[in-house]
Amino acid sequence: MGSEYWEYANWITKVTLYLSVACIIGGLFCYFLFYRYLDFQKKILHYIGFSTCLGFFSSLLGLGVLIGSFADAGILGMFDTNYAKIILSTATGMVHVVRITCFALLIALMGGIFTHHKVRMYMWEKVSFFFLLIPIIYSFSQLGHSANLSIFPQILLSVHVLVMSLWMGSLYPLCMATLKISGLELQQRIHLFGRIASVMMVILLLCGLSVALLLIKHVDVLLTTAYGYGFILKLCLVAVILLLAAVNKWYLTPRLEIPTFAKKLTYAIFFEILIGLSILATTGYITTVVGIE
Structure with missing residues (x-):
């Protein structure tokens, strides 16, 4: 199994993560946004529960891919105990362990919620979500090319991810x-989301562009490398999704009392979801797969 296959495997696990x-x-966020609608909140909890399981298995697979790429012994190399011990003794290995542990605890937390067949979360459960998600979000800044940045850019990247x-x-x-x-009712909820999303867009762009300027130090990187081409493609996709968001906010949302416009918003x-998946990919x-050259 060549190194390029491990890179593609790492890509898939990262996108899944x-x-x-x-x-x-x-x-x-939507659980709190639609706090009045118990039936809908229940569906959102299942959405969160499935996502925690997906995060746990993608994190576990990500560690396995890392071990396998070093062992260079095919798929079975993912279970090489000698290389596993070496990697787990490094800072990179510990980041993976912390991430896996946090996801496991989130699964346990969701399991408790589902076991008691409740929709409303207790305050300690909400706080637990907050503290378990912080290390997961911060872990993105501790792996790859961003790991060499100072603490402030890493915080910016974490806010960007959040x-x-x-x-x-x-x-x-x-x-x-x-x-x-x-x-x-739909119009009010979507309107509230639109107001919050406007602030999110500004933060997203400021943090993303700030980190990009720190990583891409020369214009030649954008114009002559595969990383630059990919980054430009990402910017184009972001522009498309921002345009869609603007259409939703200023054209569709004010007309949501008309049933046909609700369908158009759907x-x-x-x-937007398709464009978002393209941005993540x-x-x-x-x-x-590419990296900054």
């Missing part, structure tokens, strides 16, 4: 909300 974190954070996750992970619940809720958000590709 991005997606799971986004769904957890965005799901929690806001991106909140926005991207909210899209599917919002899409489902357009099918479950209608009229003025299609628009679904398209592109980000994962340029940070794993």
